Amino acid sequence: MAKYSVENEVAVIAVDNPPMNALSHHVRKSLLKYLKEAESDEKVTSIVLCGDGRTFPVGADIKEFHKSVSKLGPTILDIVDALEKSKKPTIAAIHGNALGGGLEIALGCHYRIAMTNSKVGLPEVKLGILPGAGGTQRLPRVIGLDNAMQWIAYGGHHSAGIGASLGLIDRVVPQGGNIREHAILFAKAAVGKSLGQRRLSNISVPDAAKVESLMAKHLKEVSKKSRGALAPIVCLQVIKSSALLSYQEGLESERQGMFTLLASSQSRAQIYSFFAERQVSKWSVPGVTNYQNAVPMKVKAVGVVGLGTMGRGIAICCLRAGKITYVLEMNTKAQTAGVKYIRGYIETMRKRKQINDQQSSMMNNALIPVDNYNGLKNVDLVIEAVFESMKIKKEIFKKLEKVCKPSAILASNTSTLNIDEMASVTKRPQKVAGMHFFAPAHIMMLLENIRGEKSSPETIATIMDLGKQMRKTTVLVGNCHGFVGNRMFAYYTAESSFLLEEGAYPKQVDDVLLDYGFAMGRFQVGDLSGTDIGYKIRRERGLTHKQQPAGTPERKRGDRRYSPLDDFLYEKGRYGLKARKGWYKYEGSRTPIPDPEVRKMIDDFRKRHNINPRHISPEETLQRMIFPLVNEGFNVLDEGIAANPWDIDMIFQHGYAWPRHTGGPMYYAYTIGLPQVLKVIEERWKLAGASEPHWKPSKMLTWLVEHHGNPDINDWIKLYKERKSQPNSNL
């Protein structure tokens, strides 16, 4: 709804649709009604549009998308038109966020004033669509093509100050000011002034002459940054119309572009992702506890054990979240290097204005290096981040048990190992949990939190809350080898090496993944992280080529298929980018170049094993890499290790840079259709057999397909659990 009042001849229309004042159908209806009322009331000389509560409208109601209600008039464009056509000056009074349709109605107004701490932007591209209420045509007319292309194709939020410097915001109201009062005064002063040039559809785009060169520049950038995504490209094409066509023709091009994007699977996937991102914070452990009833502990001081790459990143996350951070590293050289890195990073953040001087000095003061376990006696929570070895981790947990106060939570940053086994060496298993950060921890958005069998509701609530304070997408999962992410990802990696054995080369596989939308292929990523990382993990598990007793078949570990190609690569000193050679070679830059030496290694291997290389199609490559991962995703859901398919999708989007416009592996499977996915998995299972158990069709996937075909992704768990809970379900 909207509220209407007249103050001192100024009509004030305030959108009132908590929490975000989204422009839902009922809001649009009442906005237009009040606009007409203000227009026809002779006592009203000007009109202010604002938001009640937290914010100016943040855009269209995303919940209405793909539903018939979104098509019910009036549209946002009807409101924008009415505001612009009004004979009385219309003023948008912005506080909080004016985003998407919110900014578009502000662009319909003749003037815009904004609180200094407010944000403006057209982020529709992030939902796989475009600003569909004239934003693609009006914004370039105010801030120019170059800026509009940047704003719309990337969907960033911008400060009111930036908006003012570009002519979008007419006045910035300082902190502490009352936006409504300022707007009323502004509106009074605007009465009687000419509105001609204030109607943005009347004016032309200032840098229209540069349209072709700007198009080329931005198209190049978006195809690199948002590989495979349709929306940024359509956005640019539609913005181009603002420079070449009349306003009305431009609007038609916007309408057509919107039609194309709304019909694409990408927009559905991105809208799904928007809600999924918010849904994961509403965690629950069925029958035990959930985000609404568990109370987190207050965490003031955190300990981080180990100052390697992970420990340093985790310490930065803790400092940014305002925690006193004790970093324990007993090796003096490693401690000096770690602390130097952290302080250097704080300084970089300060220089980039991500933090101010005061925050920088607070963070530096809150960093406390210690060189023995006693130094951790005051922390509320400790995260160990040492090498991935159960033996070492158990020793650390025993020491932590002795020195940490009884209330302290003991967490491990393990990426694969059993949390319950670590908990078993302590007297406080209810206070033990996993906090799996992804490298680099201070950059990657994901935190995969692992609840142990005995983790208490308070412990779970605390690690989830800490993730939120670190501003991470924090997903709660159950305990098993590799948890959700690495357990599923192992098959993606394994299949990529099998593909090399059978006929592909690294670039061929990587190109398929790049076309799918990944920023980097599997082998490029391997080189970037270092081929030594995986090797050390395999060595810890006794899997590497060199650890096998004489006579062990090269391509088997036990009764399972194994590819030793990754081990050979490491043994040749090809550690990846840092060694300037890995799956690729690097000559003076980070550009991966296919290396004949790697090709020879693969060819020799094939010859030794009498493998006749065959052509592997892009379609097979993609299916071989993604479908076993999806199959395992269904096993993970069946076992309750992940509570929902969107939990898995968020783990992959934020931890493994899975392209957002596909929604994530589970949503992608839903887009393809579960019957089709199962068909491929079943065919492959027949071919591969027991030595490749990752192709064994998941019970849950099979049951869903047999009984429901391709049910809505929101119904998977409900349908399956209902059936599973029935007696004699055999599931």
Ligand SMILES: C/C=C(\C)C(=O)SCCNC(=O)CCNC(=O)[C@H](O)C(C)(C)COP(=O)(O)OP(=O)(O)OC[C@H]1O[C@@H](n2cnc3c(N)ncnc32)[C@H](O)[C@@H]1OP(=O)(O)O
């Ligand atoms: C054509 C298309 C047009 C014209 C459009 O306008 S498309 C929409 C463009 N606008 C956006 O994409 C903005 C979406 N919202 C956000 O980015 C953020 O919510 C925020 C930056 C505005 C605020 O962030 P934050 O303070 O963290 O709050 P939450 O994101 O957690 O949001 C709180 C609840 O509000 C719901 N929400 C937010 N925006 C919308 C919306 N546009 N439509 C419907 N619902 C919205 C959000 O889902 C949260 O709901 P709950 O999880 O609490 O149920």
